[in-house]
Amino acid sequence: MSIILQSTVGGFSAQFMRKLPLVEQAMRDHGLDPAEFVISKDYAHRDDPDHGPVLL
Numbered sequence: 001m002s003i004i005l006q007s008t009v010g011g012f013s014a015q016f017m018r019k020l021p022l023v024e025q026a027m028r029d030h031g032l033d034p035a036e037f038v039i040s041k042d043y044a045h046r047d048d049p050d051h052g053p054v055l056l
Helices: 014-029
Strands: 004-007 038-041
Touching: none
Parallel strands: 004 038
Antiparallel strands: none
16 A cells, blocks of 8 residues: 555645655565555644745
8 A cells, every 4th residue: 555645735746746656665675564654745834923834
């Protein structure tokens, strides 16, 4: 199975999606199950009013 992807700010880039299978294979090579991991894309909020939202 694949890494679980979730986002509240839109989809993941095509470049990211192309590289994801390489990450998953490297995880398997090191004995990790990609299905046990979640990559989450969301805006982070700061208490600093001089900066807007940060995309992580």
